[in-house]
Amino acid sequence: MMKKAVIGLRQQYLPYALGFSALGIVGMFLPLASVGGKSVSVLSGVLAAFSGGSPFSWLLPAAAALAIASLALGIQNVFRPTVAGARIWVLAAALNAAAMTVLLFAGKSVVDGLGLLPGSFMVRNFGAGYWLMLAASFILLVLVMRAAKLNVGYIVLTILAIIWLFPILWIFLTALRKETGYYVGYFIPRGFTLDNFVNLFNNASVLPFGRWYVNTLIVAGCGCLINAAIILSVAFVLSRTRFKGRTTFMKILMIIGMFPGFMSMLAVYNILKGLGLNQSLLALIVVGAAGAAMGYHVCKGFFDTIPKALDEAATLDGASRWQIFTRITIPLSKPIAIYTLLTNFLGAWSDYIFPSMLFGDQQSNYTVAVGLYWMTDFRRIDSYYTQFAAGALVVALPIVILFICLQRFYVEGLSGSVKG
Amino acid sequence: MATKKNPPARSEKNGLISVFRRGDIFTRLSFIIFGAANMAHKQIIKGTVYLVIEAAYIVYMAVGGVHNLIMLTTLGTRQQGMAFNEATGIVEMVQGDNSMLILLWGVVTCVLTFAMIALWIVQIYSGDLARRTEAEGKKPLTFVQDVRELFDSHIYRLLLAIPVAGLLVFTVMPLIYMILMAFTNYDQTHQPPGNLFTWVGLENFRALISSGADLSATFWPVLGWTIVWGFVATFSCYFGGMILAMIINSKGIRGKKIWRTIFVITMAIPSFISLLVVRTMLGDKGIINVLLQQLGFTSGALPFLTDVTWARCTVIIVNLWVGIPVTMLMVTGILMNIPDDLYESARIDGASPVMQFVKITFPYMWFITTPYLISNLIGNFNNFGVIYFLTGGAPSSLQYYKGAGKTDLLVTWLYKLTRDSKDFNLAATIGIVIFVISAAFSLYSYSRSKSMQEEESFQ
Numbered sequence: 001m002m003k004k005a006v007i008g009l010r011q012q013y014l015p016y017a018l019g020f021s022a023l024g025i026v027g028m029f030l031p032l033a034s035v036g037g038k039s040v041s042v043l044s045g046v047l048a049a050f051s052g053g054s055p056f057s058w059l060l061p062a063a064a065a066l067a068i069a070s071l072a073l074g075i076q077n078v079f080r081p082t083v084a085g086a087r088i089w090v091l092a093a094a095l096n097a098a099a100m101t102v103l104l105f106a107g108k109s110v111v112d113g114l115g116l117l118p119g120s121f122m123v124r125n126f127g128a129g130y131w132l133m134l135a136a137s138f139i140l141l142v143l144v145m146r147a148a149k150l151n152v153g154y155i156v157l158t159i160l161a162i163i164w165l166f167p168i169l170w171i172f173l174t175a176l177r178k179e180t181g182y183y184v185g186y187f188i189p190r191g192f193t194l195d196n197f198v199n200l201f202n203n204a205s206v207l208p209f210g211r212w213y214v215n216t217l218i219v220a221g222c223g224c225l226i227n228a229a230i231i232l233s234v235a236f237v238l239s240r241t242r243f244k245g246r247t248t249f250m251k252i253l254m255i256i257g258m259f260p261g262f263m264s265m266l267a268v269y270n271i272l273k274g275l276g277l278n279q280s281l282l283a284l285i286v287v288g289a290a291g292a293a294m295g296y297h298v299c300k301g302f303f304d305t306i307p308k309a310l311d312e313a314a315t316l317d318g319a320s321r322w323q324i325f326t327r328i329t330i331p332l333s334k335p336i337a338i339y340t341l342l343t344n345f346l347g348a349w350s351d352y353i354f355p356s357m358l359f360g361d362q363q364s365n366y367t368v369a370v371g372l373y374w375m376t377d378f379r380r381i382d383s384y385y386t387q388f389a390a391g392a393l394v395v396a397l398p399i400v401i402l403f404i405c406l407q408r409f410y411v412e413g414l415s416g417s418v419k420g
Numbered sequence: 421m422a423t424k425k426n427p428p429a430r431s432e433k434n435g436l437i438s439v440f441r442r443g444d445i446f447t448r449l450s451f452i453i454f455g456a457a458n459m460a461h462k463q464i465i466k467g468t469v470y471l472v473i474e475a476a477y478i479v480y481m482a483v484g485g486v487h488n489l490i491m492l493t494t495l496g497t498r499q500q501g502m503a504f505n506e507a508t509g510i511v512e513m514v515q516g517d518n519s520m521l522i523l524l525w526g527v528v529t530c531v532l533t534f535a536m537i538a539l540w541i542v543q544i545y546s547g548d549l550a551r552r553t554e555a556e557g558k559k560p561l562t563f564v565q566d567v568r569e570l571f572d573s574h575i576y577r578l579l580l581a582i583p584v585a586g587l588l589v590f591t592v593m594p595l596i597y598m599i600l601m602a603f604t605n606y607d608q609t610h611q612p613p614g615n616l617f618t619w620v621g622l623e624n625f626r627a628l629i630s631s632g633a634d635l636s637a638t639f640w641p642v643l644g645w646t647i648v649w650g651f652v653a654t655f656s657c658y659f660g661g662m663i664l665a666m667i668i669n670s671k672g673i674r675g676k677k678i679w680r681t682i683f684v685i686t687m688a689i690p691s692f693i694s695l696l697v698v699r700t701m702l703g704d705k706g707i708i709n710v711l712l713q714q715l716g717f718t719s720g721a722l723p724f725l726t727d728v729t730w731a732r733c734t735v736i737i738v739n740l741w742v743g744i745p746v747t748m749l750m751v752t753g754i755l756m757n758i759p760d761d762l763y764e765s766a767r768i769d770g771a772s773p774v775m776q777f778v779k780i781t782f783p784y785m786w787f788i789t790t791p792y793l794i795s796n797l798i799g800n801f802n803n804f805g806v807i808y809f810l811t812g813g814a815p816s817s818l819q820y821y822k823g824a825g826k827t828d829l830l831v832t833w834l835y836k837l838t839r840d841s842k843d844f845n846l847a848a849t850i851g852i853v854i855f856v857i858s859a860a861f862s863l864y865s866y867s868r869s870k871s872m873q874e875e876e877s878f879q
Contacts, residue, residue, distance in 0.1 A: 108716035122716045151672035160664065161682045164741065168685065170707055171697050183705040185714065230586075233579035243576045256591055258858040260802055260831050263851035264594030266844060270524055271594065290586030322571035322578075350690030353804065357839065369692050373809070376696050385700065392697060396689040403688030404681060411749055 008083040013147035017089075017140055018074040024067045024096075024136035030129030033107070035117040039127055048114040056109040063103055066096035067133065070140065077147075086148040093144045097137040104134065174389035182385040196390035207384070208364055209391055212371040216349060216395075219284045219367060224345035226285065227292035231340050232333075235299035236325050240311060257294050262353045269357065279362055284355060288348055295344075298413050302336040303329060339413030342406050349399060368395045436541070439548045450547040454540065457547025461554050465563040470543045477536050485529045492526030495519040495604065496616050520612040523604070527597045531588065602848035608841055617845075624849040635846070638821040638833075643853075645732070646829045650801040653739050658793060660740055661747020662785060666777075668748070669755050680752070687745040695809035698738050699725065702810075725811050728826045735827055739806050750792070751785065758784050794865035798858045802831045830854050 005011060031039035046064050049057040073089040103110065104123065107130075111121040138155075145152050170187075177184070178191030201210045237243075238250060268287060269278060277283040306329065314324050330337065352369040359365045366374070372391055375384040403410065440448060446460035455470030477485075496517025503514045550560040561569065570578040602624055610617035626632075628639045668679050686694060701707050702724040709721040724734045758781065766776050807813065813825035813832050820826075823836045830850055837847040 105715050108714070120716075122719065125716075149672070151670060153667040153670055153673050156667055157673070157679055161679070164683055164686050164745075167694065167697050167701060167741075168689075170701060182700065182703075183710075184707075185710055187707065187711060230583050234583050237576040237579045241576050246576075249580075253587075254862070255859075256587070256595065258798075258862060259595055259855045260834060260851055262804075262838075263834060263848065263854075264591070264598045266838060267524065267594030267597040268590055270520070271589065274524075286586075287590050290590035293583035293587055294591075320572040321575040325575070325579075346690065350692050352692050352809075353835070369690070372693065372696060376700060381700065388700075389697075392693045396693050399690060400685055400688040404684065407681075407684060411753055 006081045006083065008149060009081055009086055010147050010149060011081055013143050014074075014078050014081060014086075017093075017143035017147060018071075018078050020136045020140040020143060021067070021071045021074040021093075024133050024140065025071055027129045027132035027136060028064060028067065030132060031127035032129050033111055033117065033121065033125045034127050035119050035121060035125050038117060040111075040116045042129060042133075045110070045114065045116060048116060056106045057114050059099060059103050059106055060110055063096065063099040063133070066092055066099055067137070070096055083148070086144065090141070090144050090148050090150060093137070093141040097141045100134045100137045103130075171389045171392055174386055175393050177386050177389075180383065180386050182381045196386045197394065200387055200390050200394065207371070207375070207387070208366075209368075209371065209387075211364055212366045212368050213394070215281055215365060216367040216369075219281055219288075220345050220348040222285050223288045223348040224341050226289045227295075227344040227348075228337065228340045230289060230292040231296050231299050231344075232330065232337065233325075234293045235296040235303055236329055238296060239300045239303035240308075240324070240329065241321065253294050253296075261291070262357070265354065265357050268354075272358075279359060279365060281365060283358060284348075284351075284367070287354060288344075288351075292344070295340075299333075299336055299340055302333060302413075306332055335409045335412045338406060338409040342402065342410060343413070345402075346399065349395075436544065439544060443548055444551060447544070447548055447551055450544055454543050455547070458543070458550055461547070461550035461560050463546075463550050463560055463563070463566075466546070466566060470539070470546075473539060474536075477532065480532070481529075484525070485532070488522070488525045488529040491517070491522045492529075495618050496522050499616050500614055516613065517616060518612045519604075519610075519617045520606070523600060524597060527593055527600065531593050531596070535588075598844075598848045598851060601844055602852055604845055606845045607843040611842065620845075624845050628846065628849055628853075634819070634821045637819055638824050639850075641820075641826075642824060642828055642830060642833055645827070646801055649732075649736070649803075649829060650797050652736055653743070653800045653803065653806075654793060654797045656736065656740055657743030657747050658789075658796070660744040662751050662781075664744055665748045665751040665755055666781065669752060680749070683745040683748055686741065687749070691742055691805050692809055694742065695738070695806060698741070699810050702734060702738075726815050728815055728817075731811050731815060731827050735806055735810050738810055739803075742806065751789075754785060754788055755781070790868060791865055794861055794868075798861050801829070801857060802854065803829065804831050804835065807832045808835065 028042040030041070032042045032045055033040060042060065042064055045057075045060045049061050070089060070092040073085065073092055077085045077089055104126075107123060107126060108121050111117055111125075117125075141155065142152050145154070173187070173189055175196055176192045176194070177189035177196070178193040179189065200207070201213075238246060272278045272283045272287070277286065310328055310332075311324050314328055319327070350369055351367070352373060355365075355367045356370045356373070359370065363371075363374075368391070372388060372395065375381070375388040375391070381388070440451060443457070444460075446457040449456040450458070453471065454474035455467030457467075458464075458470065459467030496519045498514075498516045500516030501514055502511050504510075505512050553560045603619055603621060604617050605620045605623070606617040609615070627635050630636050664683065667673070668676055673679070703709070704721045704723075704726070706724075708724070709718075712718045712722065713720070723730050725731050762780050763776060766780060771779065807827055807829050811825070811827045813823075813828035813836065815827075816823070816825040823840055824833050828836070831854065834847045834850045834854070837843045837850070
């Protein structure tokens with residue numbers, strides 16, 4: 001049977017693929033679903049679809065047609081294997097698997113929509129035929145992809161990507177939803193609107209979201225600049241200079257870092273009260289900056305890799321340590337400086353614990369994290385859910401853009417922290 | 421040029437006592453009067469600054485400091501209450517002692533005192549240095565030169581001044597305060613200013629571990645769940661991320677950057693947002709339950725966040741959603757560093773992809789990422805966000821101490837004790853327990869990385 005080998009194909013997989021394709025066809029003759037003793041086959045479903053029903057009911061004929069098409073392509077490929085033919089077979093098999101998967105979720109609409117069975121259909125009512133077709137379609141896809149030398153990883157990645165993006169899609173749809181309220185019995189909104197975004201920043205609204213947003217911008221903006229300055233200087237001193245008590249200092253920082261950070265919130269609160277700073281945004285910046293030094297590790301790790309010879313050469317030329325720091329080390333550390341700025345901005349942007357403790361009921365000073373959490377309280381979620389979704393998008397979007405642009409630096413910093 | 425910066429020869433012993441012995445009258449005087457030696461050896465400004473600080477400290481101690489330290493022993497004795505005022509002839513409110521403020525000011529005074537001791541030592545050496553420089557026939561550094569040195573050989577003083585001050589005021593001092601609180605009875609029934617609280621020794625630890633009926637019935641299960649959670653969350657994300665990274669990096673996958681970006685998006689969204697969103701999705705009336713029922717998967721709402729076992733599984737799975745992209749991104753860099761010829765020779769020897777993973781990829785990753793894993797483990801023990809935003813510790817349990825729930829970790833319980841029930845003594849005690857756990861794992865990690873440094877390289 002096997003003729004000469006075709007380059008770009010693993011022909012040994014083709015017969016097996018054909019076998020599973022045939023198995024899928026066998027599944028079409030087994031019961032598709034059964035409720036209370038009465039069962040239907042795929043064939044009767046297909047026939048019913050032609051006589052009318054919801055758009056979903058075309059799924060069944062489509063799946064059946066794809067299964068037959070992929071069998072035909074399979075026969076063609078086994079007897080006359082070509083790369084192009086195998087690619088087309090992959091396409092058919094992929095569509096077939098996708099259709100079978102969608103059918104899993106749309107089964108209720110299809111079966112109930114066509115009125116094929118008495119009573120309400122549940123997924124567990126699917127019969128042997130359906131499960132056989134589903135399994136066969138996926139095994140077929142894997143085999144054909146192997147035969148065509150395509151990476152099977154695409155299947156896994158596609159499924160994972162859908163899972164990962166599902167909540168994001170949901171929050172997008174909710175933010176654009178016209179009907180307010182938490183509970184809606186459907187996924188795709190009945191009406192679309194931008195009012196949720198407008199209301200969020202509307203002065204007449206009860207929620208001072210615009211204020212929260214500005215608060216957070218101020219805190220995160222100032223905070224990340226100050227924190228980065230502190231972290232860079234501490235890392236520089238600990239990496240490039242030697243002085244008495246250096247290792248002791250590092251050990252003390254390590255020990256302090258092992259206590260849960262917010263354990264001492266109460267004391268910090270009282271100290272801030274003593275300084276007259278409680279309930280102000282300045283307090284957030286000050287407290288953030290005060291603890292910043294503990295995050296020096298990644299930065300120090302980076303500085304350690306800059307050759308010492310550079311410093312020595314500069315010293316011979318009469319440069320002071322300060323000049324080495326500002327003219328040599330910092331310019332050489334752009335990636336790590338950006339990483340530090342980015343992580344500190346993110347940290348301040350999404351900090352919840354301390355602002356929530358500090359501001360209590362004083363809404364005008366909330367940051368977005370506290371504000372959004374406040375909106376999802378079960379007493380308010382019904383009235384604010386769509387606005388919450390809009391707010392979440394408005395808060396997340398700048399960060400996502402920033403993050404994707406600066407991803408390279410983040411990865412560098414992250415891999416630096418691994419070596420830590 | 422370089423010799424100028426060297427301090428005078430250090431042949432002599434450098435302890436405080438030998439400094440006292442060999443010093444002149446001013447050096448000895450500087451043991452009592454700050455800056456005396458500096459002033460005598462032409463460092464007038466520096467000496468004056470030392471002296472002014474000492475004077476300020478003495479004034480502070482005289483005005484309130486000593487009183488603060490004395491009060492620290494009892495944490496206050498006069499309780500706020502009603503008393504008959506003979507002068508006005510009416511019963512009026514009498515301000516009592518505020519134990520919390522007493523403790524706070526006591527700590528402040530202690531920290532100030534330690535700072536003074538440090539300064540005392542610093543100025544003695546500084547004065548001695550000035551004396552020795554002059555004895556060698558050189559001029560001691562002027563104030564302006566001292567300031568200039570701050571930008572050069574003493575740059576650590578300049579750059580560390582603000583961070584250290586910040587740490588002292590907002591981290592170290594509060595930490596000491598809270599650690600001390602673990603040894604008091606500052607709980608719901610002893611709230612200042614109405615009530616006093618006082619020292620109770622190790623009573624809180626004993627209550628937590630064994631004697632407090634509902635307390636120890638909460639502590640041990642919460643501790644157990646914290647540890648289970650830490651390990652499961654860390655390793656599931658680790659392997660998940662590694663597998664994802666390997667799939668994306670494998671040959672024949674096109675658009676690697678796009679795939680990576682899809683997963684990175686979820687990582688870029690601040691986690692409190694994604695977690696809050698997921699929580700609203702998983703509620704009884706959330707979209708997941710709605711869809712599951714509508715599509716015919718279940719007939720009733722699934723108790724994702726309300727049943728103990730369900731909730732515990734849910735937080736672990738949602739944590740995968742949050743954590744896998746992070747690991748994926750981290751692992752990607754390391755995977756690219758694995759020498760390609762290792763795989764090449766493995767393929768020639770006929771090793772299957774699974775064998776390649778078991779024999780090459782995994783040992784290599786494990787070798788490099790152990791420190792990361794341990795810090796990640798500690799991070800997960802203290803993973804406040806995932807638990808607090810997803811379940812808030814729910815479902816709560818009647819067997820537990822008020823407010824604590826079945827998915828609460830030690831940290832979220834600590835937060836609840838601080839914020840809701842105001843049992844600050846218990847919160848502080850739990851904080852110390854968390855510290856002990858973190859320290860134990862860190863020590864293990866530290867000793868491991870030491871041994872790893874001695875190893876030649878990955879074989």
